[in-house]
Amino acid sequence: MSMQRPIMNPTWMDLEVQPVKRTWWDRLRPLRRVMRFAGKILLWDPLTRTRFRGLRIEDGTPWERFCRGLLYRLTFIPVFVALTIAALVYAGTHPRQNTAEIDPNSQGIYYEPVTLRTDDGVRLEAWLVPVLEADQVLREKEMALRTSHPAVLLVHDYGQDRQQMLPLVKPLHEAGFVVMAVAMRGCGQSEARSSTFGLLEENDVKAAISVLRKRNFVDPKKLAVIGVGAGANAALLAADDDASVKALVLDHPEASGNQVLDARVSPKYAAFNWMKPMCKWAFELTYQVHADDLDLSKYRDLMSSRKVLMLDDRRRPADFNLRTSKDICRFLSASLLPEDVAALDRK
Numbered sequence: 001m002s003m004q005r006p007i008m009n010p011t012w013m014d015l016e017v018q019p020v021k022r023t024w025w026d027r028l029r030p031l032r033r034v035m036r037f038a039g040k041i042l043l044w045d046p047l048t049r050t051r052f053r054g055l056r057i058e059d060g061t062p063w064e065r066f067c068r069g070l071l072y073r074l075t076f077i078p079v080f081v082a083l084t085i086a087a088l089v090y091a092g093t094h095p096r097q098n099t100a101e102i103d104p105n106s107q108g109i110y111y112e113p114v115t116l117r118t119d120d121g122v123r124l125e126a127w128l129v130p131v132l133e134a135d136q137v138l139r140e141k142e143m144a145l146r147t148s149h150p151a152v153l154l155v156h157d158y159g160q161d162r163q164q165m166l167p168l169v170k171p172l173h174e175a176g177f178v179v180m181a182v183a184m185r186g187c188g189q190s191e192a193r194s195s196t197f198g199l200l201e202e203n204d205v206k207a208a209i210s211v212l213r214k215r216n217f218v219d220p221k222k223l224a225v226i227g228v229g230a231g232a233n234a235a236l237l238a239a240d241d242d243a244s245v246k247a248l249v250l251d252h253p254e255a256s257g258n259q260v261l262d263a264r265v266s267p268k269y270a271a272f273n274w275m276k277p278m279c280k281w282a283f284e285l286t287y288q289v290h291a292d293d294l295d296l297s298k299y300r301d302l303m304s305s306r307k308v309l310m311l312d313d314r315r316r317p318a319d320f321n322l323r324t325s326k327d328i329c330r331f332l333s334a335s336l337l338p339e340d341v342a343a344l345d346r347k
Contacts, residue, residue, distance in 0.1 A: 085275060085282050092265035093194040093283070095159035097187055102163055104129055107170050114180070116211050118203040123191040126182040126208060127162065129173050130217055150222035150336035151178035151212045155205060155231030157252075157317060158195055158264070161188035167320040168226065168328065175329040176337065178218050182208045184231065197260045198233030199289040205238035213244065222246060222336040226328065228318045230254060236299050239306065247307040247335035249328055252317040257291030307335040 104111040104127055112128040131149045152172050154165035162181040172179045184204050185193040195201075205225065213220040224247035227235035232253035239245040254260040258280070265283055266276045280291055292298075309331045311324070320328075 081275070081278075085278050088265055088267060088275075088279055089282050089286060092261075093196060093287075094186070095195060097159075098161060098163075101161060101188060102166060103127060104166065104169050107166070109170055109173055114211060116182075116207050118185070118207040120200070120203055122185045122193055122204070124182055124185065124204055124207060125189040126180050126211075127169070128211075128215075129169055129179040129181075131173070131176055131178050132217065148217055148219040149176060149178050150224070150332075151180065151215075151218045152332060153205065153208050153212065153223070153225045153235075154179065154181040155201075155225060155227040155235055156181075156184065156187070157229030157231055158197055159187075160228070160318075163188070164228065164318050165226070165320075168325060171325040171329050172332070175333060177224075177332065178212070178215070180208055180212055184234070194287065195230070196287050196289055197254060197257075197264065197294060198230040198237060199291070199293060200287060201230065201234035202237035202241075205234045206242065209238065209242060209245065220244060224248065224332055224336060226251070228252060230260075233294050236296075236302065237293065240299060240302050245306070247309075247332060248303075249309045249311070249331065251311045252313065253296060254294050255296055257294040260294060261291055307331075 109129055112130070114126040114128045116124050116126060118124065154162070154168060156162055156164040162183045165181045169179050169181060182204060183190040184195070184201050185191060186195050193200075205227075209223060209225075212218050212223060221244060223244050225235040225239065225245055226249040227233070228251040232248075232250040235245075235248055235250070236253065239248055261280050261283060262276065266279045267273075283289075284291055309328065315324075
């Protein structure tokens with residue numbers, strides 16, 4: 001009787017080992033272990049004398065052990081409250097952004113992409129639309145290049161981008177204004193930063209005005225800002241420190257800091273109203289600002305000394321229809337353009 005030797009299959013190494021696919025539940029395994037451990041720590045029964053991985057419940061009467069367990073749980077409440085407030089402030093100051101943009105080329109308007117930096121080091125992206133077209137430069141030559149024009153800065157709302165102001169670019173351009181639309185910090189193509197409802201965005205408006213003022217074709221004494229929502233508050237804050245801003249168009253500015261924090265940061269349920277002062281304090285401490293600087297009542301003197309157009313609150317924010325656009329152009333023409341040109345625009 002002959003014995004056969006076992007023969008190894010020479011092709012076994014050619015078989016590829018298929019990796020095991022991990023589901024999202026498997027990826028959360030370390031987090032589930034931590035949560036399970038924390039749950040056991042927080043939910044152990046203080047009335048029993050048991051051991052939990054080296055943790056021994058001290059002896060005593062049931063009432064004493066119950067009080068110790070209750071106090072132990074209460075020590076976690078400030079931690080949970082602090083974490084909740086931090087999460088609310090972060091969520092309220094980091095709105096979801098839309099990265100897709102339509103530029104002025106979609107309206108057949110030439111623009112220059114501009115990158116600028118604020119005093120606190122934030123990179124911003126902007127569209128700069130000059131008044132002059134190429135054919136006008138060819139006709140007027142040096143005279144066209146030496147002529148300066150009034151400029152208008154467009155500032156969008158919280159959670160939006162410069163595309164929100166695009167409907168105003170063409171009407172203002174045709175009315176004879178240099179137009180700049182800036183993407184505020186944390187919005188569009190600008191550097192990702194927190195949104196502070198116009199408080200730190202004041203630096204963005206100042207940086208854009210500084211760039212406009214340095215252009216040869218811009219009259220530095222004839223500048224205006226159009227702002228929507230938080231952009232309107234940022235325009236007010238910047239104009240309060242810059243007398244060169246001669247005119248303001250304010251579309252639905254925030255009435256007060258408390259209102260905007262209640263709407264964007266504070267919890268929405270009445271049972272948690274006691275957290276609102278702490279949310280305001282955390283917001284101001286985190287960003288080193290004062291929410292009360294958003295109160296419109298603080299800028300009555302400014303609005304009485306400058307030319308200000310407050311758009312009707314009965315309409316939606318940024319509803320720049322044909323009629324509204326014409327009203328804005330007429331107001332800015334009367335505020336910034338020479339009287340003879342403004343008279344022609346009114347006709």
